[in-house]
Amino acid sequence: MAGVTERAQAEALDAADPLAGFRTRFELGDARHVYLDGNSLGRLPVATRSRVQAVLEQWGSQLVSGWPEWIDLPLQAGDAIGALIGAAPGEVAVTDSTTVNLYKLAQACVGARGGGALVTDRGNFPTDRYVLEGIAAARGLQLRIFDSDPLDGPVVDDLDELRAGDVVVLSHVAYRSGALADMRALTAAARSRGATLIWDLSHAAGAVPVDLRGAGAELAVGCTYKYLNAGPGAPGYLFVASELQGALRSPIQGWFGQRDQFAMERDYDPADGIGRFLAGTPPILQLAAVEEGARLTAEAGLDAIRAKSVALTELIVALHDEWLAPLGFELGSPREPACRGSHVSLNHRRAWTFTRALIDARVTPDFRGPDSIRLGVAPLYTSFTEVFDALDRLRAIAQRDDLPDAAPARVT
Amino acid sequence: MAGVTERAQAEALDAADPLAGFRTRFELGDARHVYLDGNSLGRLPVATRSRVQAVLEQWGSQLVSGWPEWIDLPLQAGDAIGALIGAAPGEVAVTDSTTVNLYKLAQACVGARGGGALVTDRGNFPTDRYVLEGIAAARGLQLRIFDSDPLDGPVVDDLDELRAGDVVVLSHVAYRSGALADMRALTAAARSRGATLIWDLSHAAGAVPVDLRGAGAELAVGCTYKYLNAGPGAPGYLFVASELQGALRSPIQGWFGQRDQFAMERDYDPADGIGRFLAGTPPILQLAAVEEGARLTAEAGLDAIRAKSVALTELIVALHDEWLAPLGFELGSPREPACRGSHVSLNHRRAWTFTRALIDARVTPDFRGPDSIRLGVAPLYTSFTEVFDALDRLRAIAQRDDLPDAAPARVT
Numbered sequence: 001m002a003g004v005t006e007r008a009q010a011e012a013l014d015a016a017d018p019l020a021g022f023r024t025r026f027e028l029g030d031a032r033h034v035y036l037d038g039n040s041l042g043r044l045p046v047a048t049r050s051r052v053q054a055v056l057e058q059w060g061s062q063l064v065s066g067w068p069e070w071i072d073l074p075l076q077a078g079d080a081i082g083a084l085i086g087a088a089p090g091e092v093a094v095t096d097s098t099t100v101n102l103y104k105l106a107q108a109c110v111g112a113r114g115g116g117a118l119v120t121d122r123g124n125f126p127t128d129r130y131v132l133e134g135i136a137a138a139r140g141l142q143l144r145i146f147d148s149d150p151l152d153g154p155v156v157d158d159l160d161e162l163r164a165g166d167v168v169v170l171s172h173v174a175y176r177s178g179a180l181a182d183m184r185a186l187t188a189a190a191r192s193r194g195a196t197l198i199w200d201l202s203h204a205a206g207a208v209p210v211d212l213r214g215a216g217a218e219l220a221v222g223c224t225y226k227y228l229n230a231g232p233g234a235p236g237y238l239f240v241a242s243e244l245q246g247a248l249r250s251p252i253q254g255w256f257g258q259r260d261q262f263a264m265e266r267d268y269d270p271a272d273g274i275g276r277f278l279a280g281t282p283p284i285l286q287l288a289a290v291e292e293g294a295r296l297t298a299e300a301g302l303d304a305i306r307a308k309s310v311a312l313t314e315l316i317v318a319l320h321d322e323w324l325a326p327l328g329f330e331l332g333s334p335r336e337p338a339c340r341g342s343h344v345s346l347n348h349r350r351a352w353t354f355t356r357a358l359i360d361a362r363v364t365p366d367f368r369g370p371d372s373i374r375l376g377v378a379p380l381y382t383s384f385t386e387v388f389d390a391l392d393r394l395r396a397i398a399q400r401d402d403l404p405d406a407a408p409a410r411v412t
Numbered sequence: 413m414a415g416v417t418e419r420a421q422a423e424a425l426d427a428a429d430p431l432a433g434f435r436t437r438f439e440l441g442d443a444r445h446v447y448l449d450g451n452s453l454g455r456l457p458v459a460t461r462s463r464v465q466a467v468l469e470q471w472g473s474q475l476v477s478g479w480p481e482w483i484d485l486p487l488q489a490g491d492a493i494g495a496l497i498g499a500a501p502g503e504v505a506v507t508d509s510t511t512v513n514l515y516k517l518a519q520a521c522v523g524a525r526g527g528g529a530l531v532t533d534r535g536n537f538p539t540d541r542y543v544l545e546g547i548a549a550a551r552g553l554q555l556r557i558f559d560s561d562p563l564d565g566p567v568v569d570d571l572d573e574l575r576a577g578d579v580v581v582l583s584h585v586a587y588r589s590g591a592l593a594d595m596r597a598l599t600a601a602a603r604s605r606g607a608t609l610i611w612d613l614s615h616a617a618g619a620v621p622v623d624l625r626g627a628g629a630e631l632a633v634g635c636t637y638k639y640l641n642a643g644p645g646a647p648g649y650l651f652v653a654s655e656l657q658g659a660l661r662s663p664i665q666g667w668f669g670q671r672d673q674f675a676m677e678r679d680y681d682p683a684d685g686i687g688r689f690l691a692g693t694p695p696i697l698q699l700a701a702v703e704e705g706a707r708l709t710a711e712a713g714l715d716a717i718r719a720k721s722v723a724l725t726e727l728i729v730a731l732h733d734e735w736l737a738p739l740g741f742e743l744g745s746p747r748e749p750a751c752r753g754s755h756v757s758l759n760h761r762r763a764w765t766f767t768r769a770l771i772d773a774r775v776t777p778d779f780r781g782p783d784s785i786r787l788g789v790a791p792l793y794t795s796f797t798e799v800f801d802a803l804d805r806l807r808a809i810a811q812r813d814d815l816p817d818a819a820p821a822r823v824t
Contacts, residue, residue, distance in 0.1 A: 097692025254511030280509025
C-alpha cells in the first residue's frame with residue numbers, strides 16, 4: 001500500500017474490491033460518515049432489521065408457540081459462529097454475555113482441572129482480568145498477571161512460568177494494539193505444561209480466520225457485536241471442544257442447561273453436549289441478530305475478509321508513515337500484517353483532542369486512554385476511500401496549530 | 413363470580429372493566445384466539461414494536477454513539493421495575509437472566525453472610541433449585557429442600573429449621589399452584605433467625621402488588637417476559653436493598669460493574685450502588701423492551717391490575733366448581749383469592765390430552781406435568797369473555813367420550 005497518496009488510487013482499490021458489494025448489505029445511515037469503530041460496535045445488517053421484525057411478528061402472533069423454534073437458537077446460532085472459528089457443530093453455544101461465559105468456563109476448568117493459578121496478561125481486555133480476579137479471590141487461588149510486549153501480544157516465552165493446573169485466559173487479538181497471538185503455538189505451550197487455556201476471540205472472530213480445532217484449542221469465548229455485527233449487547237458465545245464437554249460443569253446451573261428441561265421434578269443433571277453451558281432463558285430478539293450477522297460473514301468468507309482487512313490496515317500503516325509519523329504519531333500496532341488483527345492504533349500525546357476533532361470531521365474512530373486512536377476496519381463495509389479520507393482528515397487536524405485541547409469526558 | 417354461567421354476564425363484566433382499554437395496547441394477532449399463557453410469555457405491546465424499531469434505527473444511524481444513552485438502560489429499566497415492586501430508585505438493575513441473577517445474589521450472600529445451608533422448597537421453580545444445588549456442591553455447603561403444602565406455598569412454620577447464615581430462596585407466587593406467599597411474615601421469620609432470604613418474583617411482578625421495602629425484604633430477582641411483557645428471553649432483574657449493597661460483591665466481576673468502567677488499567681473495584689451487580693454488556697434491544705413493558709404496567713396501576721386479576725381468577729374458580737368439578741377436575745390452586753397469584757391450576761388425570769384439545773379449540777393454556785392445566789390471566793389484555801369461553805370449551809372437551817389420549821410430547 002506504500003505509494004497510495006492520491007484519493008484516486010484508493011478509489012481504484014475500491015473498484016477492484018471483490019467484497020465491495022457487501023457494503024449495501026448494511027444500513028449506512030449518513031453514507032458520507034466514515035465509521036472506523038466496527039471493532040467496538042458493528043453496523044446493522046439490512047437482513048437483521050427484517051429478522052428482528054420477523055421475531056416480533058412471531059412473538060405477537062404465535063406467542064408461547066414460538067418457543068419450539070426459538071429454543072434451538074442458542075445452538076443453531078452457535079453452529080453458525082462455530083463455522084467461522086474452526087469449531088465442529090455442537091461445540092459452540094450463543095448465550096449470556098462474554099463476561100458471564102468466561103466466568104462459567106474458567107470456573108468449570110478450576111473445578112475440573114484446577115488448583116493452580118489463574119493467569120492472564122496485563123494487556124488483556126479488562127473484563128477478562130476482572131473475572132479472573134473474582135474467581136481467584138473466591139477460591140483462594142493465586143492470580144498471576146504477566147506483562148507482554150504490547151506490540152507482540154502474548155508469546156510462548158511468556159508462558160514459561162505456567163504449571164499444571166493453571167487456567168490461562170488470552171485474547172487472540174489484543175484490544176489495544178491489535179496484536180494477533182499465535183494460537184497454535186500458545187495452545188501447545190499451555191497444554192505441554194498441563195495448563196488449560198481459554199481464548200477470548202472478541203476482537204478476532206469475523207475479521208481474522210480462526211481455526212480452534214486446527215490449533216488444538218479446547219476452550220474459547222467471544223462477543224458478537226463487533227465484527228459479527230449482531231448489535232449492542234448481543235449475547236456472547238462459548239466454545240468447548242466436544243471431547244472436553246462431559247468433563248466440565250457450568251457453575252451456573254439453570255434450566256436451559258438441564259437434561260430434559262421440562263421434566264421439572266428432578267435434581268440437576270446437565271445435558272449432554274454444549275447445551276450444558278446454557279443457564280437461563282436466552283434473549284431471542286438478539287440471538288436472532290447473532291445468527292444473521294454470522295450468516296453474512298460466512299457468505300463473504302473469511303479468506304476474502306482477511307485479505308481485504310490486511311490491505312486496509314496496510315493502507316493505514318502506509319499513510320501513517322507518510323503523513324502522520326512526521327507529525328509526532330507512533331504506530332501502536334504490529335507493523336507486520338501477519339501479526340495484526342483488523343484494527344490499527346495510532347498513538348499521540350494529543351490523541352483525545354484529535355479524536356474529538358475527527359468526530360467533528362465526520363470520522364468515528366475509537367479512543368483508548370491515555371493516548372491511543374484505534375482505527376478498526378470491517379472489510380464487509382469499510383472502503384479504501386474511507387480509510388484514505390479518515391487519515392487525510394486526521395493529518396489536517398494534526399497540522400492545525402489552533403486546536404485547543406478537548407475537555408476530558410467519559411468515553412465509550 | 414359465582415352465578416356467572418351465561419356468556420352475556422361475562423360480556424357485562426368486560427363492559428364495566430376499567431382496564432378494558434389496555435387490550436388495544438397489545439398486538440392481538442388472531443383476536444379470537446384465547447391466550448391464557450401470559451404467565452409464561454406475555455403479549456407484545458404495540459409500543460414495544462416501535463421502541464425496538466427505534467433502537468434499530470439508532471444502532472443503524474448513530475452506531476457506537478448510541479452507547480451514552482444505552483449505557484444507562486440497565487438502571488433506568490431497573491427503576492421502572494422497582495416502582496412496581498416496592499423498591500426505591502437505585503435498588504433494581506435489569507441485566508442477565510433470572511438464573512444468572514439468582515446465582516450472583518446467592519453467591520454474594522454466601523460470601524458475605526454465609527456458611528449456613530442453602531434452602532428452598534420443593535415447589536419452587538426448578539432453575540432456582542438447580543442454582544442452589546450448584547452453589548452448595550461448589551462450596552461444600554448443605555442444601556436443604558423442604559416440602560411445603562402445594563396449595564399454601566411456603567409458610568412461616570416451614571422456616572422453623574432455619575439457622576443463622578442460611579441463604580433461602582422462595583418464590584412469591586408458586587409457579588405450579590399460584591399460591592401467594594406472605595412476603596412480610598416469611599421475611600421477618602428468616603431475618604429473626606439470622607438467615608438471608610432472596611425472593612423470586614417471576615410469577616408475581618406485574619400481576620400482584622409487591623412491596624419489597626414494606627415487607628423488609630433485602631434481596632429479590634425476577635423475570636420480565638411474563639406479566640411484564642418484555643418478550644422471549646428478555647433480561648431479568650435483581651433487587652438489593654440500598655443498605656445492603658455495599659456489603660455484597662457479585663461473584664461475576666465484569667466491566668459493567670466496575671467503578672469508572674472506561675479507566676481500564678486498574679484492578680477491579682466494584683461501582684457503588686446497584687450497578688456493581690452488572691457484569692458484561694447488556695442486550696440493548698431487549699432491555700428497551702423491558703422498559704416499555706414496565707411503563708405500560710405502571711400506567712395501568714397495580715391496584716387496578718390486582719382487582720381485575722382477582723375477579724378473573726374468581727371466575728375460573730366459579731366455573732370450575734360449576735362445570736368442571738363434576739367432570740373429575742380438582743382445583744390445584746388456593747381457593748382464597750388473597751392467597752393466590754394470577755393463575756389457576758386445574759388438575760385432571762387427562763390434563764395433557766385436554767391441553768392439546770384446547771389448543772385445537774383456539775385456547776392456549778399452559779401444561780405442567782403430570783396433570784395440571786395452568787390458566788394465566790393477564791389483566792391488561794385478558795377479558796372476562798375469554799375466560800368464560802375457555803372454560804366453556806374445556807367443559808365441552810372433557811364431556812367428549814370419543815377423545816383419544818394425546819401422544820406425549822416435548823412441552824414448552
